[in-house]
Amino acid sequence: MNLLTDDFISTTIGKISLKTLLTSDTDYQLQYAFDEIQLAILQLLGSLSTVVIKPALNELKSYLKHGLTAEQYDLALCNVDLHWFDEKCFMRSTMPNESKIYSAPITKLVSGIECGGSEDASGLFSEVSQANIVCPDCIHVLNYNLHMNIKGECFSKFGATGIRGGGSLSTLISGENLKTTVLSNTVAIDFFESLRAITEPNNKLMWQDPMLGDIYYAHQIGLERGLFALAYHIDFSEIDENCICDVCGHQSNKSINEFRYLRYTGSYGSKKEGRDGGAQWWPHPFTPTTQNDKGVFPVCARDQNWQSWQDFSSYVLGRKTESSVTTPAFIVSQFRKLAPRKKVNLLIGGNIASKGSIKGRIYDLYSMPEHWDKDKLERIEKVIDTGLEIKDRLSRALNKIFAKKAVGYNTNFIVGIKNTAMQQYISNAQQIVQQLLLDIDRKEARILRKEALDQLQAEAKNIYQALMHKYQSDLPLFKALVKGEKILLEMSKLKT
Ligand SMILES: [Zn+2]
Numbered sequence: 288m289n290l291l292t293d294d295f296i297s298t299t300i301g302k303i304s305l306k307t308l309l310t311s312d313t314d315y316q317l318q319y320a321f322d323e324i325q326l327a328i329l330q331l332l333g334s335l336s337t338v339v340i341k342p343a344l345n346e347l348k349s350y351l352k353h354g355l356t357a358e359q360y361d362l363a364l365c366n367v368d369l370h371w372f373d374e375k376c377f378m379r380s381t382m383p384n385e386s387k388i389y390s391a392p393i394t395k396l397v398s399g400i401e402c403g404g405s406e407d408a409s410g411l412f413s414e415v416s417q418a419n420i421v422c423p424d425c426i427h428v429l430n431y432n433l434h435m436n437i438k439g440e441c442f443s444k445f446g447a448t449g450i451r452g453g454g455s456l457s458t459l460i461s462g463e464n465l466k467t468t469v470l471s472n473t474v475a476i477d478f479f480e481s482l483r484a485i486t487e488p489n490n491k492l493m494w495q496d497p498m499l500g501d502i503y504y505a506h507q508i509g510l511e512r513g514l515f516a517l518a519y520h521i522d523f524s525e526i527d528e529n530c531i532c533d534v535c536g537h538q539s540n541k542s543i544n545e546f547r548y549l550r551y552t553g554s555y556g557s558k559k560e561g562r563d564g565g566a567q568w569w570p571h572p573f574t575p576t577t578q579n580d581k582g583v584f585p586v587c588a589r590d591q592n593w594q595s596w597q598d599f600s601s602y603v604l605g606r607k608t609e610s611s612v613t614t615p616a617f618i619v620s621q622f623r624k625l626a627p628r629k630k631v632n633l634l635i636g637g638n639i640a641s642k643g644s645i646k647g648r649i650y651d652l653y654s655m656p657e658h659w660d661k662d663k664l665e666r667i668e669k670v671i672d673t674g675l676e677i678k679d680r681l682s683r684a685l686n687k688i689f690a691k692k693a694v695g696y697n698t699n700f701i702v703g704i705k706n707t708a709m710q711q712y713i714s715n716a717q718q719i720v721q722q723l724l725l726d727i728d729r730k731e732a733r734i735l736r737k738e739a740l741d742q743l744q745a746e747a748k749n750i751y752q753a754l755m756h757k758y759q760s761d762l763p764l765f766k767a768l769v770k771g772e773k774i775l776l777e778m779s780k781l782k783t
Pocket of ligand 1: 537
């Protein structure tokens with residue numbers, strides 16, 4: 288099997304090849320059991336498509352509009368060394384002879400499933416049987432997922448930090464169908480290089496020319512090398528047994544249930560050692576970044592109570608504060624340049640990781656305007672800012688329960704009341720914001736702002752009133768809540 292020519296992509300009507308996906312008009316739907324793997328296959332397909340078609344920005348614009356023919360695909364393929372994308376080679380560098388090699392069940396390639404390892408590891412799912420056998424086609428997306436998305440600490444104490452860092456978020460364009468999704472997440476070579484301005488980076492794949500030394504300098508890593516950057520030597524063998532793959536659900540006469548690995552010893556700029564050694568951040572096209580005085584960092588989900596709407600406008604437009612600058616992922620900036628005037632969604636996905644544990648998953652789709660012009664994008668900002676203003680107002684109202692007159696209550700109890708209410712607001716606002724953005728094309732900024740104010744204020748009020756009701760016989764607490772209510776109700780004066 289070769290990833291650039293053969294059928295390995297799982298869809299609801301069977302396996303298809305990248306060529307079929309990119310050149311046919313059939314509306315294929317991916318079929319992968321975990322949203323984490325769904326996200327990883329989209330990243331992988333965008334990266335593979337970049338390797339094959341290597342488009343300039345103008346070409347990509349044309350492919351998005353008119354599609355790509357089978358002849359164009361075949362012609363582009365003539366310039367690729369197919370050998371490196373064969374299943375026996377792809378993302379597998381040779382293990383050094385003298386080292387101890389570890390092995391693990393393939394379950395470890397889907398994060399959030401606990402199966403031993405580090406002491407503080409815990410995951411979202413406890414059933415190892417949810418992913419303990421896969422077909423040979425799916426092992427490649429699992430391997431890719433390990434290198435790009437799984438935080439080393441969550442993997443095991445022998446885990447590694449890859450080029451994107453641990454637990455970073457991805458922002459991808461989700462088009463009207465699978466073909467336009469993959470094309471929209473294909474990197475335009477000229478635009479990428481113009482932003483990087485590096486003359487002669489190494490563009491050999493890492494399983495062709497592995498990384499050496501202690502520091503992996505970003506300026507030496509070319510686009511294709513970085514898109515498939517390795518953090519482990521990986522090896523796995525097929526067994527001649529039938530299986531129904533736990534990841535794609537298709538039958539196979541060969542199966543894989545474990546793999547061997549050894550982490551690379553050097554550091555990328557995504558790690559402190561790498562940063563201190565001057566490696567610098569490699570600009571991964573799917574990752575929004577934050578820059579502060581300590582360096583450039585991938586944007587990660589903050590904690591398990593965080594919801595993606597809170598930072599959504601910074602992933603689209605960027606955001607500057609006194610201490611940091613958030614920059615949208617390359618693929619989002621590229622889409623603004625492509626301006627295909629098509630309705631798309633923005634997909635935000637990733638893990639919420641804390642030390643060795645996965646605390647949550649993000650997989651949110653946001654409706655985007657048809658034209659990515661300044662005016663339309665600012666509508667997004669209006670909705671998000673409204674949500675944040677009301678969040679701030681609710682927080683200040685709740686702070687009244689910390690006042691001295693409410694003494695006698697255990698601090699943890701008071702903190703717990705506030706945190707629960709804030710979490711409830713942040714979580715409920717996620718759906719409200721996503722819903723409001725569905726109308727981004729039809730409604731002016733002023734109307735959207737008004738609707739956001741109405742709906743989010745009502746949400747905050749409901750949460751607050753439920754608290755007052757609950758503590759109506761706890762007099763000191765109730766009085767404090769009454770005081771806070773005034774602050775909350777003043778939010779009706781917020782400008783529309
Ligand atoms: Zn499979």
